[in-house]
Amino acid sequence: MDTIYKRFTFNSYYLLILCVVIIFGACKKQYEDYPYADILSFTIKDAQGNLLKAVVDGQNLIIYWPSGQEVPDHIVPAIVVSEKATVSPASGQRIAFNEGAKFVVTAQNGTSKEYLIKKIINQPLLKINISSGVLVYNNKSFVNRGSNINVTGDNILAGKDQTSAFLVNTANSTERKIAISSITPISLSALVDAAVPDGNYQLKIISGQRSVLFQRTFGVSNGRPAITPVELSTIKLTLKTGEEFVLSGENRIELVNQFAIRHVATKQMYNLIIKETKAGELTLKVPEDLPAGNYDLYSYNYPAGDYYPAGPVSGVFDDMITIVN
Numbered sequence: 001m002d003t004i005y006k007r008f009t010f011n012s013y014y015l016l017i018l019c020v021v022i023i024f025g026a027c028k029k030q031y032e033d034y035p036y037a038d039i040l041s042f043t044i045k046d047a048q049g050n051l052l053k054a055v056v057d058g059q060n061l062i063i064y065w066p067s068g069q070e071v072p073d074h075i076v077p078a079i080v081v082s083e084k085a086t087v088s089p090a091s092g093q094r095i096a097f098n099e100g101a102k103f104v105v106t107a108q109n110g111t112s113k114e115y116l117i118k119k120i121i122n123q124p125l126l127k128i129n130i131s132s133g134v135l136v137y138n139n140k141s142f143v144n145r146g147s148n149i150n151v152t153g154d155n156i157l158a159g160k161d162q163t164s165a166f167l168v169n170t171a172n173s174t175e176r177k178i179a180i181s182s183i184t185p186i187s188l189s190a191l192v193d194a195a196v197p198d199g200n201y202q203l204k205i206i207s208g209q210r211s212v213l214f215q216r217t218f219g220v221s222n223g224r225p226a227i228t229p230v231e232l233s234t235i236k237l238t239l240k241t242g243e244e245f246v247l248s249g250e251n252r253i254e255l256v257n258q259f260a261i262r263h264v265a266t267k268q269m270y271n272l273i274i275k276e277t278k279a280g281e282l283t284l285k286v287p288e289d290l291p292a293g294n295y296d297l298y299s300y301n302y303p304a305g306d307y308y309p310a311g312p313v314s315g316v317f318d319d320m321i322t323i324v325n
Contacts, residue, residue, distance in 0.1 A: 033109035036082035042103075042115075044075045060118045061103070067122040070162060071209060072097055084108040121209040128153030128205060133189075134218050135307070141218040142307040145196060148181055148189040149203055156207050158185045163207040165190035170200045170217055196220050224308040226251040227300060229318060238322045239286050244275060247282045255302045256282055258312075261321060262297035269299060286323060295321045 042054040042061050047069040055062040065071055079091035087105045089095050101117040133149035134141050143149060149165075157163050163183060166175040176196065181189040190203065198220060204213045231249045239245065247253065254277040260269045270290055276283040301311040 033107075034082065034084045035107050035109045035111055037085050037105040037107035037111055037113040038082045039079060039087070039103065039105055039115050040082065041078075041080040043078045047072065054117075056115075059113070059115055061115050062118045062120060065119060065121045065123075065209075067124065068157065068208070071119070071121065079103070081105050082107065123157075123208050123210055124155040126153065126155055126205065126207055126210045126212045128156065128212055130203065130214055130216065131187075134216065137307045137309075140307060141216060142221045143192045143201075143218050144221050144223040145192055145194045146223070148191055150187065150189050151203075151205060152187045154186060155210070156183065156185050156188060156205075158183050163188065163205065166204040166206070167192070167196060167201040168204050168213065170202060175204065192220060194222075219307065221305065221307040222252055224305065225253060225255040225302040225311075226313070227253055227256070229315070232298065232315075233318055235317075235321060237319055238324060241286050241290050241292070241323060241325055242288045244283060244285045247284060248280055249282070250280065253282050254279055256300045256311075257303060258299075258301040259284055260299045261295040262299075263291055264294040264296050264320065266291070266293075269297075270295075290323055292323050292325055295323060 039056055039061065042056065044052050044054070044063065046052050046066050048066075050066075052063060052065070055064075073096065074094050075097045076092060076094050079087050081087045082105070085105050085107050087103055089103065095101060097117070097119070099117065099119050103115045103117075104112055105115065106112045128151050131150050131152040133147060134143055136142075160180050160183060163180065165178050165180055165188070167178055168175050178193065178196070179191045181191050183189075188205070190205075200217050200219055202214055202217055204211065227247065227249050228251070231247065231253070235245065235247065256277070257274070258271060259274065259282070260271045262269050268291075270287070272290075273285040273287055274282065275285045295317070297314060297316055299312050299314040301313075304310040
């Protein structure tokens with residue numbers, strides 16, 4: 001009996017070890033690493049602090065940004081992923097808010113899946129037109145320096161930090177930002193300043209995430225030469241024959257090629273002598289043989305330009321000019 005008992009004991013231990021191995025193997029198979037690498041939710045805050053939840057569509061994280069809100073350069077997403085998975089960049093990390101920004105989710109077993117940001121801005125399309133400011137001469141469109149191009153329409157974001165205007169040079173596609181003088185949700189005025197170089201341009205408006213490039217092209221001009229009443233008022237009220245004086249002006253006065261005044265008594269126009277011209281100045285001389293007396297009217301001429309015809313321009317002095325010998 002003793003020998004039989006020992007054999008049974010040895011066999012029992014063998015069976016016990018075998019069972020442990022089988023059970024351990026079964027447990028190991030039951031608890032394999034998780035293969036899941038999904039983004040379950042992706043949430044950010046809009047410009048007003050409200051939560052925006054992305055739509056997870058396949059590999060796309062579609063974010064519908066609210067209309068009228070400035071789109072930030074960076075976001076801090078809160079991301080929920082599959083159990084035991086990790087995501088990079090991590091949840092709560094500040095990242096650039098760019099189209100196509102990538103997130104990689106890695107499952108516990110090492111498999112991974114990529115997700116890409118897709119931005120959809122809920123901003124209406126710009127519906128705008130150039131209403132005034134672009135002029136036409138000899139079938140050529142142009143804008144005078146120092147004047148506004150006026151745009152009207154709908155869906156303009158009425159903040160100068162949200163809407164910008166540019167002149168796009170048609171020769172090389174370079175863009176020059178110009179100032180917005182005034183703006184409302186239905187109109188804006190963009191100033192073509194004196195520093196804009198010669199060339200042909202198109203107007204481009206960017207408002208929020210929307211933009212319009214107008215197909216109409218135009219040149220830029222300094223406008224026709226002009227002498228203002230204020231500038232004319234600097235002429236002395238009494239001048240002597242043979243006297244010279246300088247007339248200054250801001251509107252290309254140096255292009256004036258004839259200047260005449262009218263004798264009150266005879267109604268005759270007499271030319272003054274143009275002695276010298278330079279930028280912003282016209283030097284005139286009273287002829288030695290100019291009849292003495294009072295003069296009430298003036299007239300001046302200038303040559304035609306690319307965007308305007310030749311003079312003349314005439315008017316009445318605020319105060320009569322007296323010529324003496």
